[in-house]
Amino acid sequence: MSNDIIRVKNVSKIYNNRLKALNDLSLLIRDGEWTSIMGPSGSGKTTLLNIIGCLDSATSGSVFINDTETTKLNQKQLTCFRRENIGLIFQQYHLVPYLNALENVMMAQFYHSVVNEKDAIEVLKRVGLGNRLNHIPAHLSGGEQQRVCIARALINEPNILLADEPTGNLDQKNGDLVLNLIKELHNEGHTIVLITHNSQIGKLGQRIVNMIDGKISS
Amino acid sequence: MFLRILRKSLSKRKSRIAIAVISVIIGAAILTALLSVSFDITEKVGYEFRKYGANLLVAPKSDTIEVGFPGVDFGSVTEQRYINESDLWKIKTIYWRNNVLGFVPLLYQIVRIEENEIEQNAVLVGTYFNKDVEIVDPYSSNDPPVFNTGIQAISPWWNVKGMWIEDQNDTTSSMVGVNVAEKLGLEVGDTYTIRYNENYEDLLNESTYNLTVTGIVETDGHEDNQIFVNLQVAQYISSRQDKVHTVQVSALCNACPVDTFAEEIEEKIPYAEAKTVKQLVSSEMSILGMIEDMMFLITIIALLASALGVMTTMTTAVIERRKEIGLMKSVGAENKRIGALFISEATIIGIIGGILGYIVGVFLAQFIGLNVFNTYINLRLEILPIAIGISIGVSLLASILPVKRAVRVEPAIVLRGE
Ligand SMILES: Nc1ncnc2c1ncn2[C@@H]1O[C@H](COP(=O)(O)OP(=O)(O)O)[C@@H](O)[C@H]1O
Ligand SMILES: [Mg+2]
Numbered sequence: 001m002s003n004d005i006i007r008v009k010n011v012s013k014i015y016n017n018r019l020k021a022l023n024d025l026s027l028l029i030r031d032g033e034w035t036s037i038m039g040p041s042g043s044g045k046t047t048l049l050n051i052i053g054c055l056d057s058a059t060s061g062s063v064f065i066n067d068t069e070t071t072k073l074n075q076k077q078l079t080c081f082r083r084e085n086i087g088l089i090f091q092q093y094h095l096v097p098y099l100n101a102l103e104n105v106m107m108a109q110f111y112h113s114v115v116n117e118k119d120a121i122e123v124l125k126r127v128g129l130g131n132r133l134n135h136i137p138a139h140l141s142g143g144e145q146q147r148v149c150i151a152r153a154l155i156n157e158p159n160i161l162l163a164d165e166p167t168g169n170l171d172q173k174n175g176d177l178v179l180n181l182i183k184e185l186h187n188e189g190h191t192i193v194l195i196t197h198n199s200q201i202g203k204l205g206q207r208i209v210n211m212i213d214g215k216i217s218s
Numbered sequence: 219m220f221l222r223i224l225r226k227s228l229s230k231r232k233s234r235i236a237i238a239v240i241s242v243i244i245g246a247a248i249l250t251a252l253l254s255v256s257f258d259i260t261e262k263v264g265y266e267f268r269k270y271g272a273n274l275l276v277a278p279k280s281d282t283i284e285v286g287f288p289g290v291d292f293g294s295v296t297e298q299r300y301i302n303e304s305d306l307w308k309i310k311t312i313y314w315r316n317n318v319l320g321f322v323p324l325l326y327q328i329v330r331i332e333e334n335e336i337e338q339n340a341v342l343v344g345t346y347f348n349k350d351v352e353i354v355d356p357y358s359s360n361d362p363p364v365f366n367t368g369i370q371a372i373s374p375w376w377n378v379k380g381m382w383i384e385d386q387n388d389t390t391s392s393m394v395g396v397n398v399a400e401k402l403g404l405e406v407g408d409t410y411t412i413r414y415n416e417n418y419e420d421l422l423n424e425s426t427y428n429l430t431v432t433g434i435v436e437t438d439g440h441e442d443n444q445i446f447v448n449l450q451v452a453q454y455i456s457s458r459q460d461k462v463h464t465v466q467v468s469a470l471c472n473a474c475p476v477d478t479f480a481e482e483i484e485e486k487i488p489y490a491e492a493k494t495v496k497q498l499v500s501s502e503m504s505i506l507g508m509i510e511d512m513m514f515l516i517t518i519i520a521l522l523a524s525a526l527g528v529m530t531t532m533t534t535a536v537i538e539r540r541k542e543i544g545l546m547k548s549v550g551a552e553n554k555r556i557g558a559l560f561i562s563e564a565t566i567i568g569i570i571g572g573i574l575g576y577i578v579g580v581f582l583a584q585f586i587g588l589n590v591f592n593t594y595i596n597l598r599l600e601i602l603p604i605a606i607g608i609s610i611g612v613s614l615l616a617s618i619l620p621v622k623r624a625v626r627v628e629p630a631i632v633l634r635g636e
């Protein structure tokens with residue numbers, strides 16, 4: 001039991017007083033596990049990831065991460081907790097358009113603690129972008145942008161990586177590059193929660209969670 | 219890193235920022251122009267008004283005879299008591315001393331002149347020309363020990379043919395009123411003799427004194443019938459050492475109470491009475507007040523327009539950059555750091571807008587000055603910090619709502635679709 005790093009207990013999320021995006025959902029995720037979350041559009045996958053990632057709060061129920069009850073934290077505490085424990089990888093990358101690759105990574109350092117250019121270069125080299133440090137996002141391919149996004153998620157060394165359709169906007173080749181990177185990170189011990197539509201990608205996980213209408217179906 | 223983010227976020231969004239900066243420029247330019255014009259015209263209007271004469275007249279207290287101002291009835295002043303010349307420096311030691319722009323003593327003596335077969339009576343007026351008055355006991359130790367004053371400073375509008383008397387120790391020069399000069403046929407450079415009775419009653423013992431015409435004065439006023447000399451000449455001729463009849467004081471007073479002014483002078487020279495030329499001063503003040511009110515109003519409107527421009531730009535920026543804000547939050551930025559970024563942007567917009575606005579405003583001031591007031595407006599550097607300060611203030615105020623909005627952006631949006 002103690003190596004369940006994420007514990008979601010009876011969580012519901014209600015939007016606009018009516019719409020139940022999550023309906024009394026419970027889920028345990030073990031430390032170092034790769035969990036794939038699948039399900040039709042609108043089934044609440046992103047909502048779940050938001051709540052695990054401390055980006056949003058649940059309407060009811062509780063979430064524990066590393067024995068911290070995140071559903072009890074206030075906004076500021078959530079922000080602090082998130083930057084220590086969670087790395088986020090987005091389908092749309094969300095790079096700051098006026099900052100180059102290196103600066104996008106350094107920005108995450110800056111808002112976490114202190115800027116260390118060497119570390120930032122190191123992590124970008126690691127994702128294979130050592131020669132793209134000074135390119136702004138507009139001058140990077142989608143795959144490269146996603147790898148900057150991963151570098152940014154890694155820079156503060158979080159244990160948990162949350163990815164929402166990380167390859168959704170990428171072609172096969174770039175998608176594979178990104179997935180290989182995620183595999184590597186998993187092998188290094190990161191806990192990974194990855195949302196995908198693609199059952200091939202879903203199978204990369206040790207465990208597949210299927211969602212329908214805000215509930216886990218299998 | 220913060221500066222790097224700030225610099226890049228500003229430089230990569232130049233056209234957006236430019237709109238905000240331009241709206242600040244407009245406000246700051248109008249502010250600068252109107253302040254410059256206001257300061258300058260205030261000064262010049264004050265100067266214009268002073269043309270009509272001094273606005274305070276100091277005379278001995280027991281002075282029962284009408285001392286018409288600015289014309290003086292000279293037939294009867296000889297019987298009057300006097301003010302001591304050695305007390306005059308005290309006028310410059312009142313609380314409002316810095317608003318005392320000048321003062322001149324006047325000592326009158328009737329003289330007779332025979333020149334070119336013509337005999338003519340005239341009033342000889344002893345006064346100060348370019349006189350250094352020693353302030354024996356200054357109000358504050360920071361005050362200068364000497365005050366330079368003279369008829370030239372108080373009545374700069376005099377139309378003078380020839381030269382003003384420049385030397386305070388000159389005992390042979392005179393400035394002759396145009397009527398006197400015409401009647402006697404005197405020209406600049408001529409020497410003439412005045413005759414006078416040392417004793418008013420004694421018509422037999424006439425003395426004489428030679429004077430040179432340095433300048434001919436035309437004012438269309440009573441000065442045209444007078445002869446002006448350094449005070450010590452008139453004192454010598456009339457045997458009234460250290461005496462003067464009246465003192466004219468020129469005070470520029472937009473905010474200070476002229477009555478207090480007068481009272482203070484009376485305290486300093488207890489045997490004297492200071493009369494204000496009330497109507498003149500109050501109309502001076504009311505016109506200045508009107509000009510300033512109007513300019514204040516225009517400036518407020520211009521600054522409101524600037525604020526609106528900045529607010530629009532900042533609001534647009536916050537909406538456009540929602541994802542960026544959400545992202546910053548999702549990687550760990552607290553609310554105050556998001557706020558700091560936008561507040562810094564607003565401050566920089568304010569600074570740039572303020573500086574450029576000042577430059578534009580200086581030109582605008584010239585334009586207004588030349589077209590409306592027919593005069594050049596002096597450049598005033600002290601307005602620069604005012605312009606920058608107010609510009610920053612306006613753009614910060616205008617950013618309050620947009621920044622609140624930025625801070626409220628939820629990090630969850632980064633995982634949502636477009
Ligand atoms: N901010 C929101 N406000 C209102 N409804 C929302 C919001 N976010 C998501 N929803 C709704 O919640 C449901 C679940 O959405 P989501 O978690 O994004 O599903 P998925 O990621 O599986 O496609 C959807 O019906 C969606 O319309
Ligand atoms: Mg989704």
